[in-house]
Amino acid sequence: METVDKNTAMVTNIQGYSIHDGPGIRTVVFFKGCPLRCRWCANPENLIAQQQIGFLSKLCAACGKCFDVCPHGAIRKDSDIHRIDREKCVSCGACVDACFYGALVRYGEEMDADEIFEKVRRDKIFYDASKGGVTVSGGEPLMQPDLIGRLFTLCREEGIDTCVETCGCVSTETIDEVCGVTDHFCFDLKLMDPDAHREQTGVSNERILENARHLADAGADVLFRLPLVPGVNDSEENTEGTAGFLRGLPAEYRRLELMPFHRAGQTKYNALDMTYDCGGLEAMSAEDIERVRSSYEARDVVCTVSR
């Protein structure tokens, strides 16, 4: 995938007190832009690298302020509430500033590594108390390796632990570039079958698996994770494949964290006028999750479920 060679990136959220994204209390920085298009993705605002405007219809009071200020006539009245005409919208954000009700939101703020660092360092007392740190996520954070490298270097100097959440679909050079300043990787494995992987995420998994092996060979601290989506990757066949892949790695990598599917992202799909492929998919039952988990355990993979 093409990485972006510039000093800034679009950040959608800097989230303190994150407790499921690496050791300790962490601050997660969400970047926009991703090489994958996973059908179940919970963060659709992080797919494209450009700023976007979201519209939360539930909060709209139909006051009409946004309609008045939009310089491009991109907001139209649809019966009682408003709609963004995505063809016309250039994401200038005039409507967001005008809205008193918080119904219009800006996804993405351009920031450089120093600006991000200024924000994340403020939680140092929590990192110190919990052996936590900073996690970059997205989207795919490694689409801006230079920025991540600089951010993590700053963190290291301040004694802040660093973690990358990656889909692995980047060049091996990119991985190498950040590896030296990264304490932990959370590395997602989606599907073992390359065709199915392409069908479900838009890309093949060859490069991803290659990078996974590469990181393991380099001895990096990697936690492999699997977003467990019913009907997509909860089959015995995929479990066998994934477990087999992990068993092919050194012993310390034979563990997997399952992240059960939830459809909480639906709100954001609606806000962006996007269709959520998995919007109708029910969350998995505790029993089904346990079935998959124990199936991994039976195949010599230490398997946990994230909450």
Next chain:
Amino acid sequence: MKQIDFSMLKQIDALKLSAANTAWKAAMQASPWSIFADRERWTVASWRETDGEDIQIRRARLLEKILDNLEIRIHPFDEIAGRPTPGVIGCATAIDVCGDYIPSIWNDDGSITATLDATAEIDKESLTILREAAKVFGGHSAQEMCYKAFAEIYGDWPRQIEAAKLKDPSLDCMITGQTTSTLSWAKILRIGLRGYIEEAQAKIDEYIQGDGTDADKMYFWRSAIIVLEATIRHAKRYAELARSMAEAASDQNERIRLLEIARVCETVPENPAHSFREALQSMQFCNLSKMLENPSQNNCHWGRADQYLYDFFLEDLKNGVPLETLASQFADLIARWGTQTFVASSSQKESHQINFGIDNIMIGGLGQDHEDQSNELSYLTLHIVALLQLSAPTVGLRWNFKTPDWMMQKAMRTNMATRGGIPLFENDEVVIKNFVRDGIPFEEAVEWNGLGCVYPCIPTRAEHYGAEGVAAFNLAALLHLTLHNGVDVNHVQTGIKTGDPGTFATFEDLYKAFLAQHKHLLYGIFRLGAIARNVQPKYYRTPLLSVLGIEASMELGQDLLIPHPDFSMYGVSDRAIVDVADSLLAIRNLVYEEKKLTWDELLEALDSDFEGERGEEIRRMCLAQPKYGNDIEEIDSLVKRISDDSASIIKAYDNAPFRNYMIAREGLAWHYYGGLGVGALPNGRKAFEALNDGALSPMRTADKNGPTAVIRSAVSTSFDEVSYASVLNQKFTSAILGSDESIGKLVAYTNAYMGAGGSHIQYNILDTAQLKDAQIHPENYSDLIVRIGGFSAYFTQLSEAIQNDVIYRSEFEL
């Protein structure tokens, strides 16, 4: 360092409620709340008999009469004997203390409004007794006499500032008897009441031989002996009752239970306690006397139970008493004190939202050796309150840099189990530092405990917080005055005329006017307190509370209600600082700097409660201003400025010859009450709505940057430099404590805040019912963040189907 038996902690984790505890709980839940007039029968009889005697002796005789005659009962599930009424949940009235304070006794519908949401049936005979007492005591209770004295000097003003909620409590909240601290439990258990009687007698003998001339001292020591002897006799009445019940009992086990009760009641509180059970029984009788001396707002404070009971606990275990038995006895008393109720005055119902007395247990904390004192009994305390699932007691964990991790882990699990912020965390380092800075020796300061909820007090000193009507001071209502040239919500000129806001050329002019209102009101309230301080003891005394409450009373021969410069402590709670800061910043930005609004526009919007389209627009502009709790320097520094200035005004007041007022920014449900005195505010809050809860909690819906930003804001205000305790409430869904790992992270979060100088934090864990409520009333929950596997969103922005998923998850994770 304490040697902790970790295998015992595991045993404690496995404990369930005992059969006796479960039977009590079932009986408690099944029994209607009843009001018992029996106590008042004896107050009236005694008062008539003692007419003409000294007030100190009269009050002692009154308690003696009650203790000797009150109807007593032992319930089938009682392991510890003694209740203030024969009922499982029974209220006694306090007409002899409070006067004619229960309006509903004059209705003929046969029921009395007892507390916030409890109405009790009452029979005709009882009603007659209460009415008789109201006639005897009404019109000259200590509170009523204070109000008469207030009116002599200040006219209607004292009542008007209460009506405008500028201050709380009103004297009719009956906090007179709170001039207490925790009873001297360690000494009571060590020497028994006989020991106290001997001390008092020795004082009398010594005084007579030394040709003393102050008769008041003699009266005090005499009154002490009267009430202590009566307390011992009261216990022996239970012993007698238990023996006679044993004779009549056919079941052998029942006979053994009753004979054991008889043996224990025969022994304590007269003598030193020799077992855990005797210690608890002794405490119950002393506390019973304290409650019967003044049943109103007379809370059962444990203080540091894990310390003074620890040796009894270990000794019993060593002697082979099973842990289950000790836990069951402990739970019995915790439950009994936690459900102690009383007939509250109407003003108290409104201000304190009271259903039960507020009692407090403190656990852990530093000791004389500068080490943390957490032990197995602290751990057991947490386990028991989780099993009992009651709204009381308040459990305070004294956090310090040496608090062990196993205590913190158990504390978080207990929070998860109780959902109600039990335990709360208070910072030893901050409280002790403040006391020592204010001249209290470390040896005394280190024994502090929470009074009711969070307010720190020292058991060796007489705490007057609230007792003279000085406690909560409403800064938001002051801002309302400032915006209306000194006129309050009831359209009364209770403040001074600081000018129409339109005449303030700069923001600083407005700020000066606010401080002028502050000083005028506060000093007026302090002067009222000084009047009450002199008037109250003429009409009311508390011999039992004095002699068992602080040792200085015995030494000086002086009732607690008569203040003494060396031992009396005074406090005030300046509240709603965040509301004021958010509001002032909105004015500074919108009116003075950005000039988006004129004063006229803003005031019109406020006075119309943001009515109409323009009103709502102005409210949205106000809401959109930077708010405290998001780590924004501009607003956080204003919070600090108001905090510092308010503290300076308080500290500059000369309270001679007594100690200056200390500051503790606590408050339970006060924000509802305080809000009733405040019109619409420029922070976007509508008229009469609740204010922000606690002292450092952000405005509801305003903390957009997550829980660590709240902490950063709170730390930056340096409240710990001026206030002994400052309440911060944090709200989470149960998912935040969903695993061992996440419990550890909340421990780390707490440690980080406390380590940085936070003085108090409390967690509300939202349950399914509350999440469902959030679906119905999203306006109250718009700050509620839901986190699911890397995804986070505001709960109220989610669609209903997804909200239901979240609710399902919160159930699933329990």
